Amino acid sequence: MSVKAYAGVMFDVEADVADWTHRELDRLTGGIPGGETGNYLKVAVYHYSTSNPDHQGCAAHGSNDAKALDSALGRLNELRAAVENTFGQGAAPEILLIGMDTDVDALRIHVPDADGEINPARNVCNASLYRETLGMPPETARRHIDAALARAEGISPCSPGMRPPHPCLAGGESVADRVRDPAPRWTLRGDRP
Amino acid sequence: MTLDEAFFQSCGYHTVDISPCADGRLQGLLPFVLRLAPTMR
Secondary structure: EEEOEEHHHHOOOHHHHHHHHHHHHHHOOOOOOOOOOOEEEEEEEEOOOOOOOOOOHHHHHHHOOHHHHHHHHHHHHHHHHHHHHOOOOOOOOOOEEEEEOOOOHHHHHHEEEEOOOOEEEEEEHHHHHHHOOOOOOOHHHHHHHOOOOOOOOOOOOOOOOOHHHHHHHHHHHHHHHHHOOOOOOOOOOOOOO | OOOOOOHHHHOOEEEEEEEEEEOOOHHHHHHHHOOOOOOOO
């Protein structure tokens, strides 16, 4: 797993193609345990602000949420195209686009379709899922999340490997509560009666 | 639930490369929102 941040998510496609190539070489020479059937996942995370979208969004894109989303998605698609143009159809890594609301640390997950293509309109928000599932028994909540994903996927479900991470991303749900209600729920030793 | 290497491998991914925006408000993305930590290759 590796992480590198770029202003406005404008990551270097050429560097990523080189990274993908090195990892693929590692994989094909047996350097990655269990890598025979695995794939490379590239995740881009843009951000926005629901409380003040015109001023507190991504500064690199002039607080324009649509531009931030389009630019991040554009880079992801450029990476796929670059790998496919060089190494052939079907070689491209899988991609995932995530939007983060910096007001409450909520995640908007743009679900890819069966071909790995991302449509900005196909998304699920973990803060909404959290609100909807509050008080539900775990099994009911899981079914609710599955149903929400199925609605977002529509007639073109994402790849089976892509599906499990989404409920896990909803694992950050309680973070939204903590951000909204930052009152400490613990007592410092000196404050104890 | 913890997102670790074993989990991503079980999903069929040998490598996960994340590029967030460099804005400081995304500093907590990995440890606090996604709840994972980068690992050395």
